[in-house]
Amino acid sequence: MSASFLQFARLCQSLASTSRKLEKRDLMVDSLRQLSARDAGRTALYLSGRPFAEADSRTLQVGGSLLSKALAELTGADPETLSAAYRRHGDLGAAAEELLANSRKPPCAQALTMEELEQSFAQIASASGTASRMRLLLDLLGRATPLEAKYLIKLVTGDMRIGVKQSLVEEAIARAYNADLSQVRRALMLTGDLAEVTVRAISGTVDQARMRLFHPLGFMLASPVATVEEALERFTEEVRAEHGGHQTRPTEAIREAQVEDKYDGIRAQLHCGDPGQPGRVALFSRNREDISESFPELVEAFAQITEPVILDGEIVAWNPAGNRALPFTSLQQRLGRKRVAQELRERVPVVWIAFDLLSLGGELLLERPLRERRQALETLVKRLAPATSHVRPQGQAALFEAPPAPCPRLLLAPAMQLESAEQLERAYTQARERGNEGIMIKDRNSAYQPGRRGLAWLKLKRELATLDVVVTAAEYGHGRRAGVLSDYTFAVRDGDRLKNIGKAYSGLTDAEIEQLSHFFKAHTLEDHGHFRTVEPLVVLEVAFNNIMRSDRHDSGFALRFPRILRIRNDKPVQEIDTLQRVEELYHAQPDKALEQSQ
Numbered sequence: 001m002s003a004s005f006l007q008f009a010r011l012c013q014s015l016a017s018t019s020r021k022l023e024k025r026d027l028m029v030d031s032l033r034q035l036s037a038r039d040a041g042r043t044a045l046y047l048s049g050r051p052f053a054e055a056d057s058r059t060l061q062v063g064g065s066l067l068s069k070a071l072a073e074l075t076g077a078d079p080e081t082l083s084a085a086y087r088r089h090g091d092l093g094a095a096a097e098e099l100l101a102n103s104r105k106p107p108c109a110q111a112l113t114m115e116e117l118e119q120s121f122a123q124i125a126s127a128s129g130t131a132s133r134m135r136l137l138l139d140l141l142g143r144a145t146p147l148e149a150k151y152l153i154k155l156v157t158g159d160m161r162i163g164v165k166q167s168l169v170e171e172a173i174a175r176a177y178n179a180d181l182s183q184v185r186r187a188l189m190l191t192g193d194l195a196e197v198t199v200r201a202i203s204g205t206v207d208q209a210r211m212r213l214f215h216p217l218g219f220m221l222a223s224p225v226a227t228v229e230e231a232l233e234r235f236t237e238e239v240r241a242e243h244g245g246h247q248t249r250p251t252e253a254i255r256e257a258q259v260e261d262k263y264d265g266i267r268a269q270l271h272c273g274d275p276g277q278p279g280r281v282a283l284f285s286r287n288r289e290d291i292s293e294s295f296p297e298l299v300e301a302f303a304q305i306t307e308p309v310i311l312d313g314e315i316v317a318w319n320p321a322g323n324r325a326l327p328f329t330s331l332q333q334r335l336g337r338k339r340v341a342q343e344l345r346e347r348v349p350v351v352w353i354a355f356d357l358l359s360l361g362g363e364l365l366l367e368r369p370l371r372e373r374r375q376a377l378e379t380l381v382k383r384l385a386p387a388t389s390h391v392r393p394q395g396q397a398a399l400f401e402a403p404p405a406p407c408p409r410l411l412l413a414p415a416m417q418l419e420s421a422e423q424l425e426r427a428y429t430q431a432r433e434r435g436n437e438g439i440m441i442k443d444r445n446s447a448y449q450p451g452r453r454g455l456a457w458l459k460l461k462r463e464l465a466t467l468d469v470v471v472t473a474a475e476y477g478h479g480r481r482a483g484v485l486s487d488y489t490f491a492v493r494d495g496d497r498l499k500n501i502g503k504a505y506s507g508l509t510d511a512e513i514e515q516l517s518h519f520f521k522a523h524t525l526e527d528h529g530h531f532r533t534v535e536p537l538v539v540l541e542v543a544f545n546n547i548m549r550s551d552r553h554d555s556g557f558a559l560r561f562p563r564i565l566r567i568r569n570d571k572p573v574q575e576i577d578t579l580q581r582v583e584e585l586y587h588a589q590p591d592k593a594l595e596q597s598q
């Protein structure tokens with residue numbers, strides 16, 4: 001018999017009531033130890049705030065408005081009552097708990113089990129159409145007690161707010177079953193399945209988890225720097241830490257750096273060459289979604305590869321005649337399509353630019369230093385696409401050489417080992433001249449750390465820093481935009497919370513605004529007529545002139561003259577910029593002392 005979901009909800013309640021990390025961990029340890037292997041797996045997964053494992057591409061497709069409708073139906077609450085409850089708690093789960101407790105819904109005779117919940121999630125994910133998802137949701141919520149409904153809704157919306165990060169769940173698993181934490185983390189990175197890793201920890205087999213082709217690995221992330229000077233400073237810090245804190249001068253540190261152009265496309269992990277599945281190719285986005293369908297020409301090209309490989313790189317729109325990438329706005333026309341017409345394939349050709357090699361011939365290379373991975377990547381690309389491997393030997397006058405025409409689909413990102421700080425400045429200018437976003441500075445001694453944003457990879461883009469933010473509210477515009485939600489309030493991350501930092505209405509095309517307007521209507525949390533709070537799902541990249549201290553928003557900061565550069569469909573909300581980054585940028589401004597809050 002599977003454990004009850006009520007037990008899980010009570011655990012969440014206890015976790016939310018303490019802010020002490022160790023106490024949270026021990027609460028999880030105690031609970032996990034009392035459960036069967038399957039239920040412990042489910043519990044670990046759900047505590048991380050996901051209804052499905054990372055490696056599992058299923059989604060529930062249940063948004064705030066469907067949940068609100070289901071709640072209204074179950075409790076009989078009218079829109080004003082719903083909205084007032086939401087405003088009181090700022091959280092749909094907590095609002096549901098209150099509404100259900102106040103309604104006279106009879107208690108369900110049979111307790112909901114963890115196994116039943118897993119089955120319901122599977123049914124909802126495979127249901128076709130809103131009506132059938134609604135029916136399943138009503139069945140599920142109809143069986144829940146108010147406390148269960150609270151956490152059920154939090155789980156469905158992916159917003160648990162119990163102050164538990166996945167890393168803490170990993171610690172709890174290791175401690176509960178005396179498993180080695182680094183082995184637990186490694187197994188998770190390889191399998192992308194917290195439930196499976198839990199079951200392995202129980203049976204003492206975490207060390208036997210294997211990488212699987214066609215299961216995306218986590219992506220290594222880069223830390224932003226705003227200037228060449230900051231890049232140099234941060235990179236020196238990284239090298240010092242590597243040398244056990246020994247004093248290292250920037251001029252010495254720089255020799256450990258590899259510099260590449262930062263391409264303005266979308267990140268994609270390429271899996272192909274499985275001898276057991278000839279011709280199978282998968283490209284995974286940063287959200288770990290399989291996006292191969294949108295790029296049939298890449299799939300056709302990589303289907304020829306016959307050795308099992310996992311590569312990291314960037315899909316860019318490409319101008320074969322000019323031998324350079326096209327702006328991101330061109331690539332945007334290719335995103336999110338299930339069918340790609342021949343005309344579009346010809347008008348916006350795409351290539352995939354490789355910059356890292358994660359696995360070759362079944363062997364995982366993540367722990368090898370970048371210098372070795374790069375060497376193996378160059379050899380591999382030469383073998384696979386001889387015409388594309390144009391990397392200059394170190395120290396030559398020209399920093400980069402563009403990959404040659406005609407467009408061969410697989411290109412190797414040219415890389416350069418730095419010799420001096422001046423070269424860094426020059427590399428940045430030249431990357432911009434080539435139409436790329438900026439440069440990446442990578443530590444040649446670093447391992448590939450999936451999912452980590454450290455100093456081993458730095459990104460320097462645009463003259464002015466930009467912020468990746470999430471939209472939290474939308475307003476109807478004026479004039480031509482009176483009928484569409486075109487003004488967006490957006491937030492950065494502060495731990496588990498989102499803090500608003502600005503509002504922007506310029507930068508997007510009419511078609512994009514139309515699309516977003518539609519989306520926000522379907523994902524409204526509270527409708528105040530002219531103004532709606534919306535589910536925090538849409539990530540935008542915004543530029544601004546500077547940052548000022550202000551009490552207009554709850555972050556304590558406001559952006560001056562913000563403008564939207566683009567919608568970042570490729571970026572998960574968990575990876576938007578943080579309040580800490582805003583503070584850093586604020587302090588880095590030369591003229592902040594003159595700033596006036598307006």
Ligand code: AMP
Nearest residue numbers: 260261262263266267314355413440459
């Ligand atoms: P951002 O999206 O601004 O956080 O910057 C990091 C992103 O830059 C990565 O996720 C990649 O999509 C992209 N990128 C472009 N060129 C490179 C490169 N040479 N190495 C690593 N990442 C790159």
